[in-house]
Amino acid sequence: MSLRMNATAPSFTPAALARMRADLAASYDLAPSLAAAEATRDIHARMDRVVPLADWARHAPYVLAINRLKAERNAAILAHNYMTPDIYHGIADVVGDSLQLAIAATKVDAEVIVQCGVHFMAETSKILNPAKTVLMPDMGAGCSLAESITPEGIAAMRAKYPGAPVVSYVNTTAEVKAASDVCCTSSNAAQIVAALDGDTVIMTPDQYLAQNVARQVPGKRIGWGEGSCIVHERFTAQDLREFRAFQPDVQIIAHPECPPDVAAEADFSGSTAGIIAFVERERPAKAMLVTECSMASNIADALPEVDFVGPCNMCPYMKMITLEKVLWSLHTMTTPVEVDPAIAARARIAVERMIELSRKAAA
Numbered sequence: 001m002s003l004r005m006n007a008t009a010p011s012f013t014p015a016a017l018a019r020m021r022a023d024l025a026a027s028y029d030l031a032p033s034l035a036a037a038e039a040t041r042d043i044h045a046r047m048d049r050v051v052p053l054a055d056w057a058r059h060a061p062y063v064l065a066i067n068r069l070k071a072e073r074n075a076a077i078l079a080h081n082y083m084t085p086d087i088y089h090g091i092a093d094v095v096g097d098s099l100q101l102a103i104a105a106t107k108v109d110a111e112v113i114v115q116c117g118v119h120f121m122a123e124t125s126k127i128l129n130p131a132k133t134v135l136m137p138d139m140g141a142g143c144s145l146a147e148s149i150t151p152e153g154i155a156a157m158r159a160k161y162p163g164a165p166v167v168s169y170v171n172t173t174a175e176v177k178a179a180s181d182v183c184c185t186s187s188n189a190a191q192i193v194a195a196l197d198g199d200t201v202i203m204t205p206d207q208y209l210a211q212n213v214a215r216q217v218p219g220k221r222i223g224w225g226e227g228s229c230i231v232h233e234r235f236t237a238q239d240l241r242e243f244r245a246f247q248p249d250v251q252i253i254a255h256p257e258c259p260p261d262v263a264a265e266a267d268f269s270g271s272t273a274g275i276i277a278f279v280e281r282e283r284p285a286k287a288m289l290v291t292e293c294s295m296a297s298n299i300a301d302a303l304p305e306v307d308f309v310g311p312c313n314m315c316p317y318m319k320m321i322t323l324e325k326v327l328w329s330l331h332t333m334t335t336p337v338e339v340d341p342a343i344a345a346r347a348r349i350a351v352e353r354m355i356e357l358s359r360k361a362a363a
Helices: 014-027 034-039 053-073 098-105 119-128 151-160 174-178 189-195 207-216 237-246 260-265 272-282 294-299 323-332 341-362
Strands: 075-080 094-096 112-116 133-135 166-169 182-184 200-204 221-224 251-254 286-290
Touching: 014 323, 034 053, 053 075, 053 323, 075 098, 075 119, 094 098, 098 119, 098 341, 112 119, 112 323, 119 133, 119 174, 119 341, 151 166, 151 174, 151 200, 166 189, 174 341, 182 189, 182 341, 189 200, 189 207, 189 341, 200 207, 207 221, 207 260, 237 251, 237 260, 237 286, 251 260, 251 272, 272 286, 272 294, 286 294
Parallel strands: 075 094, 075 112, 112 133, 166 182, 166 200, 200 221, 251 286
Antiparallel strands: none
16 A cells, blocks of 8 residues: 655645744743743543643743644634544634534634645635635545546546535545536535435545445445555454454444445444544444544543553655644644636535535534
């Protein structure tokens, strides 16, 4: 498996990082500080189990500076569940999965949105808030799924399945959303597919999400693309069986971007929000989260009775977003995400239709 990176928007070069750090050091007191850690003790309490005080003393000066700048810039930070605890608990105004963040983006009063996630999430926020400034702390934070499908790929699938509606995962570019009929997330994919007319539906680009949805909605014929998530495709059913043999009392909880045999081997499969809700409701003594590593870290302190065990995989794209880069983003108001208005208008229809169908399913 090769690591697919966003070739059109490179991350910070070493020289750019050096310049950024020099500028930030000249503008803010960012030295590790026990005084800053003490001043933010209430924030650290949310992650005390996974972030030692010594590490928090390094993070706290950045958290204080970012939270001050948020007020000055009238900014709100939207953070995905895969962000590290210092971002998730330290500076985020809204946390959640892709669907929760998309809905939150329509309700944010702030003039500026800082997207702590990957690039397609920032595009979605911009599509839903064309008049707002949406900042991406690192434009190199792409997504293997978003990079695996193009509008031309959508056209080819429409030709293969004439008349079938196209459901594109929200993990796609604005251009792909604009070429689709409706979007979905892992939390609402089955409901979206079930709600559509006709017996055939095209799902793109995640082949494993589509296959898992096909098991949930057997009345639909689903055609899918060949994309996959570099985090979730690496898990195997044999991994889960071996871990369960080693710890038979563990509850295994998998994301539906995992291969179908992995999801079938798990005790529960759901979106990041669904995983959190399951663990909060069931409170298993031991839980193995078959997803991105930060998931367990972000909920560990709220669930002290749960022992989070087992392997996880880290998303290299998500981990490009750091406190340092968020501070730089607010300090310089970079990098603003722009979407062509004509593309945004068509993409907005697909995203808003997803939100509306999700609300109807929840009613």
